[in-house]
Amino acid sequence: MNEPRNRSDRFGNRRRYRRIEAGQRLLLISVASRMDGELRDLSQTGARVSLRMAPPRRGRDVLLRWGSQEIFGQVVWSEGNEAGVAFHKPISPEELVETVGGEVPAALPTGRRVL
Numbered sequence: 001m002n003e004p005r006n007r008s009d010r011f012g013n014r015r016r017y018r019r020i021e022a023g024q025r026l027l028l029i030s031v032a033s034r035m036d037g038e039l040r041d042l043s044q045t046g047a048r049v050s051l052r053m054a055p056p057r058r059g060r061d062v063l064l065r066w067g068s069q070e071i072f073g074q075v076v077w078s079e080g081n082e083a084g085v086a087f088h089k090p091i092s093p094e095e096l097v098e099t100v101g102g103e104v105p106a107a108l109p110t111g112r113r114v115l
Contacts, residue, residue: 022047022100026066028085030056039066040082042099044090046073048082055083067099 022039028049029035037051047064049055055078056062062085064071073085 022066024066024099026064028055029063029065030060032056037081039064039099042096044087044093044096046076046084046086047071048084051081051083054078054081069095069099 022042024039026037026039026049027034028037028051033056035051035053035055037049040048040050042048049064056075058075058077060075062073062075064073064085069091071087071091072089073087075083076086077084
């Protein structure tokens, strides 16, 4: 697994949580459609997904399903067949590890709330 990166968003803000490569199949469900795809990377607050067709537009609420997880979120960007989804409620470090395997990385804050 590659080393997680801490990147800036388009406003120059650093991401609060690092993204970790996931590479798992997922189902993205919106009001209008169901799309198969891949969970490319994941953090406690969001995910990057790659779909077989164009994703829902920015601002659309979606449900992501992978493995035993079901997470509600909102599309915050899309480009081609990829999209970024911000989760409505952060996932725990344990849920992150369940998805990507291994142990809870020391770099991930635990017990913090995101406002």
